[in-house]
Amino acid sequence: MSCKAFFWPTWMRHLLEDVLVRLLRIFNLPLIIACLGSFLFLKFAAVTIRWGEHERGVARKLASSGYGVFALDYPGFGLSDGLHGYIPSFENLVNDVIEHFSKIKEQKKYQDVPSFLLGESMGGAIALNIHFKQPTAWNGAALIAPLCKFAEDMIPHWLVKQILIGVAKVLPKTKLVPQKEEVKDNIFRDLNKRKLAPYNVLLYKDKPRLGTALELLKATQELEQRLEEVSLPLLIMHGEADIITDPSASKALYEKAKVKDKKLCLYKDAFHTLLEGEPDETIFHVLGDIISWLDEHSSRKNTYQAP
Numbered sequence: 001m002s003c004k005a006f007f008w009p010t011w012m013r014h015l016l017e018d019v020l021v022r023l024l025r026i027f028n029l030p031l032i033i034a035c036l037g038s039f040l041f042l043k044f045a046a047v048t049i050r051w052g053e054h055e056r057g058v059a060r061k062l063a064s065s066g067y068g069v070f071a072l073d074y075p076g077f078g079l080s081d082g083l084h085g086y087i088p089s090f091e092n093l094v095n096d097v098i099e100h101f102s103k104i105k106e107q108k109k110y111q112d113v114p115s116f117l118l119g120e121s122m123g124g125a126i127a128l129n130i131h132f133k134q135p136t137a138w139n140g141a142a143l144i145a146p147l148c149k150f151a152e153d154m155i156p157h158w159l160v161k162q163i164l165i166g167v168a169k170v171l172p173k174t175k176l177v178p179q180k181e182e183v184k185d186n187i188f189r190d191l192n193k194r195k196l197a198p199y200n201v202l203l204y205k206d207k208p209r210l211g212t213a214l215e216l217l218k219a220t221q222e223l224e225q226r227l228e229e230v231s232l233p234l235l236i237m238h239g240e241a242d243i244i245t246d247p248s249a250s251k252a253l254y255e256k257a258k259v260k261d262k263k264l265c266l267y268k269d270a271f272h273t274l275l276e277g278e279p280d281e282t283i284f285h286v287l288g289d290i291i292s293w294l295d296e297h298s299s300r301k302n303t304y305q306a307p
Helices: 012-028 056-064 090-105 120-133 158-168 182-185 192-197 210-222 245-255 280-297
Strands: 031-035 038-043 046-049 067-073 118-119 139-142 232-241 261-266
Touching: 038 090, 056 067, 056 280, 090 120, 090 210, 118 120, 118 280, 120 139, 120 210, 139 280, 158 210, 232 245, 232 280, 245 261, 261 280
Parallel strands: 031 046, 031 067, 046 118, 118 139, 139 232, 232 261
Antiparallel strands: 031 038, 038 046, 038 067
16 A cells, blocks of 8 residues: 555454454354445445544444444544645545455455445545446445535635646645635534534544645546446435535436446435434434445345455
8 A cells, every 4th residue: 555554453453353253153244344534344244435533433333233344544534644634646545445455355254245335425436436446346335425526615716726726736735725614514513513523633624735625626527427337236325405515416326327226315404424413313314224225235145356
């Protein structure tokens, strides 16, 4: 991988893996692998992708539902090394995630379980790009507010964007991307959770870095042109009041994806972080939808092929 990522100590990971595998064999439980920034789950195996700040509670919930969970944080996010919030290359980031989870899935003890992608926000875009690079590797994808397209209010005026593109060529790490105040308020709908967010030291709270913003904008523009290529079973979830990632893009993904096994769940009044910033009732609803979908699909034969 191009950057060093945070992992549990080797001895602890091996111990937990051995305990998990023994439990899976004894009770015939499914396994999930998660990338928080990317999650790889194995319930018969699943991989989730996310930013790297929110989903540890989600991983625990999935584990308590009988899923084994492996996780990494993207370089520059969560506990990984790298400049906080900086993505020099979106494609390299996708390749790093593929490399990491391919090594896990190639292990003999994990080869006979189905695998799924679970991605939130930017992780949703990464999950879809993994699918494009490995079209037969995964049994399905659960996407939460996937970044298929930025909401129009998130994109600067054309002239401002051209200026920022020019500056980014020489100052890609600079925090210059303008951001409206209401965007910050749209991340957490629950006021108590919004008040606690500034105390999360893993959460990136500043203006987006120029290089990161342009890499994500380019990635979403390319993704919009490839929605018809999506061919794996899909669960798509989006808050109807999300002004960060565009709910209409999730609707377009649902309509254009060529797979017949697909489901779209829209949550009334919900904001961007469905798994962290909503009232508990909504979070439990979303988690229930994810687990039900994974349970429904996890008994199918794994189609993973090593790259």
